[in-house]
Amino acid sequence: MSKVNLQWLQKKVQKLKRETLTIYAALRDKRTPLIAKIFAAITVAYLFSPIDLIPDFIPVLGLLDDLILVPILIKVTISLIPNELYDDIKSKINAEESLQKKWYLAIPIILIYSVLLLILYFKFFKNET
Template identity: 45%
Template sequence: MQSLKQFARKLKTETYALYLASKDPRVPWYARVLAAGVVAYLFSPIDLIPDAIPILGYLDDLILVPLGIWIVLKMIPPQVMAECREQAEAANQQGTPKNWIAAAIILFLWIFLGLLTFHWIGSLLNS
């Protein structure tokens, strides 16, 4: 159980380090975009393949996310990634960093998508 907790802590630190790397100007723009996409997909409640589909539903979590992380790590300069890991580790020692602006944007996006869905369903029913 302890090794599972260590793995989860390391994954959390690595994910936050990727987030930090996605904001670092020393990282090529394409690597920053891909890193931001991988981190966003990792935290998104929407999956490419829904988890309700047996076996296939977990393939994106087990294959696509690690593959995306691996590709991004190959694109980021090692010294930048080392610095980002140190910053992420320091942030984890201080407590979980909170980004209220990102949370507000995600909340707004979900509300907007919900309203758009209701509008779409309403237009289908009225047709």
């Protein structure tokens, strides 16, 4: 891959990260319409979830869902947020500190997976003893 293509890809990834932060903030904003909040929740959950539609270990296809599905989810979610609200949220994010530094945002996802693992353990492995 040439240096120009790599730089283009890095810019696209950075743009997607900024859009994701804006979508997350829109999810928490009470002015956001309900349908936009639903799509924002789906988008954020898919992005943070370690489970993909197509597992990443499958060559080529595993990355295609991330390359196709994630941008589509982001575009649809953004299109459902009114432009004025989206611009307002985006400007607030640029003015505030980055949400990426807030490691505690991962706690709900860690808790969900911990509960799922406990359920699986008690359902399948606890009966063997």
